[in-house]
Amino acid sequence: MAENIEKKQDSGLWENVKVIIQALLLAVVIRTVFFQPFTIPSGSMMPTLLIGDYIFVNKFAYGYSKYSLPFSPDLFEGRIFASEPKRGDVVVFRFPPNPDIDYIKRVIGLPGDKIQVRDGILFVNDQAVKRVPDGMFQADDGKDKGVDVPVYRETLDNGVNFDTLDQDSNSRGDNTREFLVPEGHYFMMGDNRDNSSDSRFDVGFVPAQNLVGRASMIFFSLGNDTSFTHIWKWPANLRYDRIFKGVE
Template identity: 50%
Template sequence: MAKKKESLGELVKTVVYALLIAGVFRTLLFQPFWIPSGSMKSTLLVGDFLFVSKYSYGYSQHSLPFSFLPFDGRVLASEPERGDVIVFKHPRNQQDYVKRLVGLPGDRIQVTEGILYINGEAAPQRPNGEFLEPAPYGVRLQCKEWRSVDGERLCVKDSFIETLPNGVEHVVLNADSNNAPYTDNTREFVVPEGHFFFMGDNRDNSSDSRADLGMVPFENLIGRADLIALSFGGQIWEVWNWRADRFFVSIN
């Protein structure tokens, strides 16, 4: 009987230790995040499961569970870099968003005919072929054209590799500017101190700092999206829809 009680006690301690380790891991180091929308295609796809490094920029009320920090701002703060893919809290509705950081405090940001301008200089784009995605009837997408392949309706967009001023390269998607006037031609924005300007890589299918989102305060940043751990094209149990080529892939 004593051995049984001892074994039970060891089991309880093991479970408690495991929960504590998981809690520290989740609270201070990495946060899991599912991609729910297509605003970051082709960098991130719907169904990607990410690990977000919470320590990258320090900690704030928004990056820690239950917002238990008793003050505003960040502790152990580290400035993000242009081109980082970041998970953050929307300034008004507090939902989690993931976008790419393109504008730093003091920057002037404008999009003209689909080209991103930072402080009056265009971020160069070079052609990267086409991006095709299934688009069932009833799904609204901005597309360059519609194409039917083997009876499947596909949304076609141009793909480009964009180079930011600090040398970061990443893929962006763009539809025809006539289909997306408000995203391909904007006014000039000035990023205020302590804020950042975000855009989705799927430029014409992203709600970002060009319109609804606005500028994002530094304290709203949760962490940097570093790794695609898993990726599912449908339900998790649908093994035939797993995207194994995206398992354990770094995010650029």
């Protein structure tokens, strides 16, 4: 009898171990192939994405490169099952000068496009992007706390529209040279136009291989510099209206 009980216990323990291993493998597959969570650490994409937003990134949206895999092994060059981003997509990519760092910006220029900013107005292929005032914005964090920052609604030629911030009408990013996007590369900009390190500056053109995926949904959001581990602060600092909100 005792021997049977021990066998049942061993069998039950092994079943539990198998379930845990299967769950871990499934999590790795989902994270590697389908969706990967990211957190937003800076205000470069405000007001679209805020510091403290937690997002899911669709990794199969543009196919896969070595940067889609854990530790970025050199198994192949370029992308497999590749598809092109659309102008206006919000994308996570590897920072070209240091691919160990993830960046998130909006696709503004596609291969062959001409991009320039003149007096704060974005031009794509010599056509001014429609830009209209859309109220004021104030952040709820201490790292990038803008007070009554002007918001402008921009509409791209494909109909994608989104809000941008323009705190300083004469910042160094408000007048740029003309950029010609090379084949196999993309031009990225942050929606917080005066506070974004992007393709206007040190990011440069982003190779297609560096794309990780398209930001698809905010699944959690904490304001007021609240740490994720401070669970007791969640009720007072959760941004309830942002949970399960799509990224546009």
